[in-house]
Amino acid sequence: MRITVLGSAAGGGFPQWNCNCRNCAGLRAGTLKAKARTQSSIFVQPDDGDDGVLFNASPDILEQIRSKPALQPARTLRDTAIAGVVLMDGQIDHATGLFMLRERTSPLPLWCTDPVEEDLRSGNPVLAVLGHYCGVDRHRIALDGTSFSVPGIADLSFRALPLSSKAAPYSPHRDNPVEGDNIGMLISDGHSGKSVFYAPGLGQITPAVFDAMSSADAVMVDGTFWTDDEMPRMGLSTKTARDIGHLPQSGPGGMLEWLAKLPAATQRMLIHINNTNPILDEDSEERATLARADVEVCEDNMLIRV
Template structure:
């Protein structure tokens, strides 16, 4: 199984266009050892030709152009993208669908019923695409059940619901439902290798812990280092968990969680521009390295 990180940043990317925080300002001045990052998305394949796209960020055009394996190969109009799995309906994970409107066939989109509702009402991307290529929607299970995608028969996908919040535009923003956010285990049938992808984790539920223990590679929520990171940066008073993200540090943070996962390669993804781990020389980054945790970056390729 081949995994390509198309984008490793949180909403807004890094640097964020209007942000003058410690990280963004130093990156622009060339004063920090780091890499810029576009908004989070990955692609997965079993043959390096047919790909499943996970999320479609506003940066998708740049991400796809930087990835030759997914470029058109057959005919005038073509793409290596055979299906798209949406983790949630957040703007930074779905706006890129509009950039795919030139597709010569309907987009095969796998997402929960709640995500479908959001993308048909509060942010009606699906309705907009009806005037272009159209959408074939496939409902994803919320209980860990598996499904396959016809054009990628060697991969199996197990999806389960995660505790989180719907986007601010959602009609049920303050009324959480199962399926607002999902985690996915991607299993290669021929090899048995497994990846767990969950860029938004507000709580480590029992089925999340079980998923982490059974896979060979993790790509999980790396949004914030501290619970009050946004306040410390002088941006707002929202806490990490209030926004649906488990911080890395602290007695019950992601570092402590991942200490219990011994067999898997561990990567953080969906990293906010305020997070000190973006500085490769920072004490926080060194703490991650000591814990056996890597930080994903755009263009990272993982072979399982």
């Protein structure tokens, strides 16, 4: 399979429009060795196909499509390579890009869990609004380990795992999480036998999640924060990384400790990187720590073949 990283940043992108932290100010000034990033999303295609599946529709989706011509194959007067959209949660940075796909000539094929559909019909009524445009052909993502496929996408299958993280702030489940608010996805290629575990928002690694990570040939997991106290220490929030549903990379029980336990051949990647995270600085000690651990930092337009 081919995975194109359309966007690799957390909500707000990098640099964030109103932020003057060391990273954002340094990138604008040209004094920081770093790359700008749009909000996180990936596009997954089989090796021999043009069409694929969009995972999350960020507010930057139009910019991402324009920068990746393969998503507009121009086979007909109105065309797209997006055969379907899969949502990992109902967060603004993952769902409001659906508005930008409203010019479709047929209902938008959308896969999401029941709690996410509820959030996108009530707290942030994206789906109701789309009903006035192209409409939505919604498919339920089961949480019992059942795999599903997307019509027109040969050989690829998808299996969701419920995750410990946080629902969107406008969700009725924000402070009372329910199963399905957030999911990870095991993406399997029946032709090659390869698989990828994708989880851009991951607050805790349970035995089931670690089993899925260990079984995959590659993992793309939560890279939001380097430390648990990153935002409070900078005076940007009173909440820690874990408070808002993200497992930090460093420290006891952090993401790096878990990634080190995976089989040696596993490709390890971080995605959904917050603008405050020092790993964005390619000359930082934190970035060097990742390199020594053989952990990659995703960038926009990165192409991954698994």
